[in-house]
Amino acid sequence: xxxxxxxxxxxxxxxxxxxxxxxxxxxxxxxxxxxxxxxxxxxxxxxxxxxxxxxxxxxxxxxxxxxxxxxxxxxxxxxxxxxxxxxxxxxxxxxxxxxxxxxxxxxxxxxxxxxxxxxxxxxxxxxxxxxxxxxxxxxxxxxxxxxxxxxxxxxxxxxxxxxxxxxxxxxxxxxxxxxxxxxxxxxxxxxxxxxxxxxxxxxxxxxxxxxxxxxxxxxxxxxxxxxxxxxxxxxxxxxxxxxxxxxxxxxxxxxxxxxxxxxxxxxxxxxxxxxxxxxxxxxxxxxxxxxxxxxxxxxxxxxxxxxxxxxxxxxxxxxxxxxxx
Amino acid sequence: xxxxxxxxxxxxxxxxxxxxxxxxxxxxxxxxxxxxxxxxxxxxxxxxxxxxxxxxxxxxxxxxxxxxxxxxxxxxxxxxxxxxxxxxxxxxxxxxxxxxxxxxxxxxxxxxxxxxxxxxxxxxxxxxxxxxxxxxxxxxxxxxxxxxxxxxxxxxxxxxxxxxxxxxxxxxxxxxxxxxxxxxxxxxxxxxxxxxxxxxxxxxxxxxxxxxxxxxxxxxxxxxxxxxxxxxxxxxxxxxxxxxxxxxxxxxxxxxxxxxxxxxxxxxxxxxxxxxxxxxxxxxxx
Numbered sequence: 137x138x139x140x141x142x143x144x145x146x147x148x149x150x151x152x153x154x155x156x157x158x159x160x161x162x163x164x165x166x167x168x169x170x171x172x173x174x175x176x177x178x179x180x181x182x183x184x185x186x187x188x189x190x191x192x193x194x195x196x197x198x199x200x201x202x203x204x205x206x207x208x209x210x211x212x213x214x215x216x217x218x219x220x221x222x223x224x225x226x227x228x229x230x231x232x233x234x235x236x237x238x239x240x241x242x243x244x245x246x247x248x249x250x251x252x253x254x255x256x257x258x259x260x261x262x263x264x265x266x267x268x269x270x271x272x273x274x275x276x277x278x279x280x281x282x283x284x285x286x287x288x289x290x291x292x293x294x295x296x297x298x299x300x301x302x303x304x305x306x307x308x309x310x311x312x313x314x315x316x317x318x319x320x321x322x323x324x325x326x327x328x329x330x331x332x333x334x335x336x337x338x339x340x341x342x343x344x345x346x347x348x349x350x351x352x353x354x355x356x357x358x359x360x361x362x363x364x365x366x367x368x369x370x371x372x373x374x375x376x377x378x379x380x381x382x383x384x385x386x387x388x389x390x391x392x393x394x395x396x397x398x399x400x401x402x403x404x405x406x407x408x409x410x411x412x413x414x415x416x417x418x419x420x421x422x423x424x425x426x427x428x429x430x431x432x433x434x435x436x437x438x439x440x441x442x443x444x445x446x447x448x449x450x451x452x453x454x455x456x457x458x459x460x461x
Numbered sequence: 462x463x464x465x466x467x468x469x470x471x472x473x474x475x476x477x478x479x480x481x482x483x484x485x486x487x488x489x490x491x492x493x494x495x496x497x498x499x500x501x502x503x504x505x506x507x508x509x510x511x512x513x514x515x516x517x518x519x520x521x522x523x524x525x526x527x528x529x530x531x532x533x534x535x536x537x538x539x540x541x542x543x544x545x546x547x548x549x550x551x552x553x554x555x556x557x558x559x560x561x562x563x564x565x566x567x568x569x570x571x572x573x574x575x576x577x578x579x580x581x582x583x584x585x586x587x588x589x590x591x592x593x594x595x596x597x598x599x600x601x602x603x604x605x606x607x608x609x610x611x612x613x614x615x616x617x618x619x620x621x622x623x624x625x626x627x628x629x630x631x632x633x634x635x636x637x638x639x640x641x642x643x644x645x646x647x648x649x650x651x652x653x654x655x656x657x658x659x660x661x662x663x664x665x666x667x668x669x670x671x672x673x674x675x676x677x678x679x680x681x682x683x684x685x686x687x688x689x690x691x692x693x694x695x696x697x698x699x700x701x702x703x704x705x706x707x708x709x710x711x712x713x714x715x716x717x718x719x720x721x722x723x724x725x726x727x728x729x730x731x732x733x734x735x736x737x738x739x740x741x742x743x744x745x746x747x
Contacts, residue, residue: 195598196598200625201625201628203624205584205617205618206587206590206618206621206625208587209588209590209591209622210587210590210594210622211591212584212587212588213577213589213591213592213594213595214591214594216576216588216591216592218522218595236581237584240580240584241577245569245570247577
């Protein structure tokens with residue numbers, strides 16, 4: 137562990153920050169208020185930022201080594217004995233290696249375990265597909281009782297930690313390694329399960345989550361310049377999905393796209409499609425995400441461009457759909 | 462909470478619970494009798510001699526906990542929980558039926574006294590370690606028991622849990638391996654041997670005991686010792702799958718099927734003390 141540096145728990149919303157950093161601060165802030173909070177990590181604590189909690193509360197922090205099944209299982213046991221455990225690792229390792237334990241010992245048992253998966257999406261870049269995660273949301277979305285939150289900025293991540301502590305039940309938070317601009321101020325009221333409109337618009341809607349909220353905002357700006365009024369809705373809670381907000385957007389704008397750093401199968405786009413299709417809503421619609429392929433090693437920007445996630449792809453999709461309207 | 466001190470009475474209780482278990486599985490028409498019968502003596506000793514709990518307050522924070530990691534052997538546990546007053550004995554004959562509180566594998570949200578849902582193997586030891594760790598953090602003296610199967614011990618996740626419990630020096634954790642020698646497709650030693658399991662676990666840093674898992678005196682004596690150990694305890698209990706019914710013993714057919722009417726009758730005759738002439742479905746629970 138690195139030499140102890142005094143951790144700055146404030147949020148400078150003028151500078152981009154990774155959502156994992158927001159989580160790391162949020163966990164320390166909550167840890168001061170609630171002694172039942174425990175953090176466990178699969179030896180990635182300096183990357184997941186659970187290390188900050190460990191430095192502040194060494195008696196409540198456990199590095200269980202590179203053993204994700206036991207990481208999740210011990211978290212379940214701690215939760216069933218009254219603790220509020222945060223089990224932390226990279227999204228790809230935690231969700232996939234730990235999945236059956238999550239299914240039975242956590243979800244089926246309805247254990248109050250908080251799963252924290254950092255390094256979500258292909259945005260981590262150079263480490264390549266084994267370390268990128270683009271099926272975690274799909275895997276967990278199909279588990280009954282599981283709540284899935286994917287914050288778009290560091291402040292939202294910290295507020296989500298607070299909500300995770302206050303709300304009982306199995307929950308998963310997906311976080312980014314890379315820095316993202318802030319879309320919220322300190323007074324932001326985060327509400328689990330409630331869509332967060334960060335920009336109004338009447339022609340097109342972009343439902344974005346996590347790192348793609350930043351791309352959606354850039355796309356909206358460009359679309360506005362071309363005369364297309366674009367609404368951007370931050371879907372921080374992917375499950376339970378705010379179906380009301382989705383339907384309202386589908387009914388009040390002409391076209392709709394979803395955007396996520398995840399496979400186009402089973403993620404936010406899948407969830408939105410399930411909602412609108414079953415309400416027989418006919419609207420030009422597209423799911424922006426990784427098109428069911430493994431990505432590769434490259435810089436995050438290069439990957440976003442090649443795999444169709446950077447904002448120009450969103451602009452193209454909206455304009456294309458507008459022509460069909 | 463029913464407490465039994467004498468070895469002879471514990472043996473009698475185990476026989477009674479075996480009878481109940483077989484009637485339940487027969488009434489259900491499916492289930493896993495072999496592993497319930499092999500674990501009967503171990504579970505009887507734990508629940509009637511050692512565990513502290515309040516059946517009318519299943520979530521009493523100070524209670525001792527038991528995790529049935531080999532979840533398919535839940536009928537014997539259900540029989541004990543009913544006998545101890547967690548729920549009415551009449552419910553036992555609803556095992557595996559629509560709407561029952563008694564699922565085919567344990568569901569903690571449906572059955573009072575079940576600590577964690579299980580049935581997918583290899584998960585209980587980590588959960589038990591987490592529960593015991595919570596006790597250590599809170600400086601509470603409660604014990605956490607974990608019943609493991611020998612076939613189940615082929616799951617790699619067990620070894621992650623063994624490492625962690627020893628590394629964190631988790632006290633008040635007692636794992637018991639019901640080493641009944643048979644798994645679904647045959648003998649454990651032929652399919653994927655786990656030996657020398659005691660030595661392996663000892664190498665991980667656990668206190669290990671090897672006992673005859675059907676010798677009630679030895680079971681009680683060993684659990685007595687385990688109460689005082691400060692490191693995690695692992696008891697290799699050598700047992701016989703299907704113990705107590707000659708034609709079920711070491712017979713893989715009875716890993717996962719219910720006895721027929723004739724087989725139930727023969728089994729109950731062997732176990733003796735068929736005090737009720739009622740049909741099991743009419744509530745003839747021993």
